[in-house]
Amino acid sequence: MIFITYAVIGWLWESVFCSFKAKHFVYRGFLLGPYCPVYGFGVVAVLLLIPKEYGTLLNLYFNIVVIVTIVEYVTSWLLEKFFNMQLWDYSKVPLNIHGRVAVPVSVFWGIGCLFLVQVIQPRVEEMIQYFGQLTNGWLPIILFVAFSMDVLSTLLFIVTTKKEVEAVVDTSDSENAAVKEYRLKHIFINVEESVSRKRLLTNLSTIKPQLKHRNLRRIVSNYPNFKVKK
Incomplete structure (x- = not known):
């Protein structure tokens, strides 16, 4: 605690x-x-x-x-x-x-x-x-489970997807947290899809699906504001 x-x-x-x-x-x-x-x-x-x-x-x-x-x-x-x-x-x-x-x-x-x-x-x-x-002693357990799930999901993301996301997402900002911010804020933002984003989805649909590709497809599909490098 x-x-x-x-x-x-x-x-x-x-x-x-x-x-x-x-x-x-x-x-x-x-x-x-x-x-x-x-x-x-x-x-x-x-x-x-x-x-x-x-x-x-x-x-x-x-x-x-x-x-x-x-x-x-x-x-x-x-x-x-x-x-x-x-x-x-x-x-x-x-x-x-x-x-x-x-x-x-x-x-x-x-x-x-x-x-x-x-x-x-x-x-x-x-x-x-x-x-x-x-909370009758339940609060530490709940927080521990939530924190552990966050750590495990982040590790899975890093292992399976992060490098591919960094290859198309602009991470040049000094905060070095663009990938994490995309995982969060773009869930709540709806904007028109860019041509490069559509092209990325098309490319993903033509390759043999692997775990890392499914994660990347999920991220691009769920985050309409996903920006792609030219």
Whole structure:
């Protein structure tokens, strides 16, 4: 529950911040749901790894900075190596390491997590206990099942379809989340089909159907606003 709570809070923070910066709505994260797992993992790691007897607030702060920096670096590396995704890039930030982490960013996360541990977390624990009692203990199970289904469906999409979708979808935007956004928002938008989209559907109908082709055909058919590179 702590993991999913802060994953949702992290998604809200990033979506609002990045949307304001880009001047249009940006749906952050690589999963379909409104959560960014790196925040959940980061907070859980901080809560589990900080010493029980941390001494002064300064000692607590430095412990937090080290933990969140390691979590952010490892998460960035895993996303790039296994999912070919780069959801953030600090290469233009001073004192960065491979663009995955940077000292100014770690300092900022350290301050945020210090406030979180001292002020926010006790309130979150009270909220979790309240909703746990209100739902008779079913809420964690429901959220776990929903999150697991999202992860499995995303992995299946990446394995069977993502490369073919990226070959025809313009993913040049800096957010590197166009594929996920197409999976969501175009369900709710109806516009006239483009010639290139019709051509793609025609080509798909002429090849021997495989799982990845069925997924691609489903995506193109369901998302009328699907844009295709020339």
